[in-house]
Amino acid sequence: MTSEVGPIGKLMFLGRVALVILTELCTAFAAVATAAQAWQEHVRARWPMVTAHVGLCSMEQRSFGWKRYHIHCRLNYVVGAENNVLNVYSRFVPPANAAQYPANQIAPYEVWLEEYPPGTPILLHYDPDQPAKAVLAGNYPPLGGPHTASNLKLLTFFAGIFLVLLTLARATWPRFRGLRASS
Numbered sequence: 001m002t003s004e005v006g007p008i009g010k011l012m013f014l015g016r017v018a019l020v021i022l023t024e025l026c027t028a029f030a031a032v033a034t035a036a037q038a039w040q041e042h043v044r045a046r047w048p049m050v051t052a053h054v055g056l057c058s059m060e061q062r063s064f065g066w067k068r069y070h071i072h073c074r075l076n077y078v079v080g081a082e083n084n085v086l087n088v089y090s091r092f093v094p095p096a097n098a099a100q101y102p103a104n105q106i107a108p109y110e111v112w113l114e115e116y117p118p119g120t121p122i123l124l125h126y127d128p129d130q131p132a133k134a135v136l137a138g139n140y141p142p143l144g145g146p147h148t149a150s151n152l153k154l155l156t157f158f159a160g161i162f163l164v165l166l167t168l169a170r171a172t173w174p175r176f177r178g179l180r181a182s183s
Contacts, residue, residue, distance in 0.1 A: 016169045023162040030158045034151040041146050044135050047125035052077035052086065052134075054120045057113060059106075068092040071109055073116075077124055079131035086124065086134045112140075 055074035062068040071090040076083065093105040116122070123137035139146065 013169075013172060016165065016172065020162065020165045020169050023158060023165055027155070027158040027162045030151070030155040034148065034155050037151050038148045041148055044125050047127055047135075049137055050077045050079055050124050050126050050134070051121045052124045054116050054118050054122060055085070057116060057118065059109060059113060062092060067095055067098070069095060069106060069109070071113065075122055075124065075134075077126070077134065079126055082131055084126075084132050084134065088136065 052075040055076045057071065057073040059069050060072050062070070070092045071088075073088045075086040075088060077086065078084070090109060093109060094100045096104050096106050122140065124134040125137050126134040
């Protein structure tokens with residue numbers, strides 16, 4: 001007793017195979033990006049530390065498109081006899097009166113600006129070979145911090161989808177083995 005598979009069944013199987021390949025590529029890309037980001041964070045964590053001071057720090061409105069705001073901070077620090085400035089930007093958020101989820105995303109930004117007035121010390125790691133290149137030493141939300149943890153979540157998500165789709169494609173594969181021999 002042989003079961004005939006129509007053209008729709010073949011197309012569905014090819015679609016599943018295409019999804020498996022796509023999710024495998026996404027998983028590989030996420031793995032490479034996570035490894036690169038983790039290595040970059042590892043190297044930067046070994047750079048020497050210096051205390052910077054908040055210079056000008058303000059909430060700025062985007063000049064194009066929808067009304068969005070971000071924090072722009074100038075951090076001043078000295079390495080040797082050289083004065084350096086690090087410009088730090090947060091991600092964009094909508095104003096408090098805009099429809100958004102979660103609500104009032106700008107509130108932590110406003111609190112951060114109040115907690116870090118001009119002159120406030122902030123720790124930085126600077127590149128000993130290029131002292132003008134520096135990164136924040138801690139996790140100063142909303143200005144950023146390490147990204148490896150969120151990259152690992154994304155990698156886990158893609159890997160899980162890939163394994164589910166691979167299992168589904170593999171489970172349906174035996175029904176199609178005879179297709180190659182009969183074609």
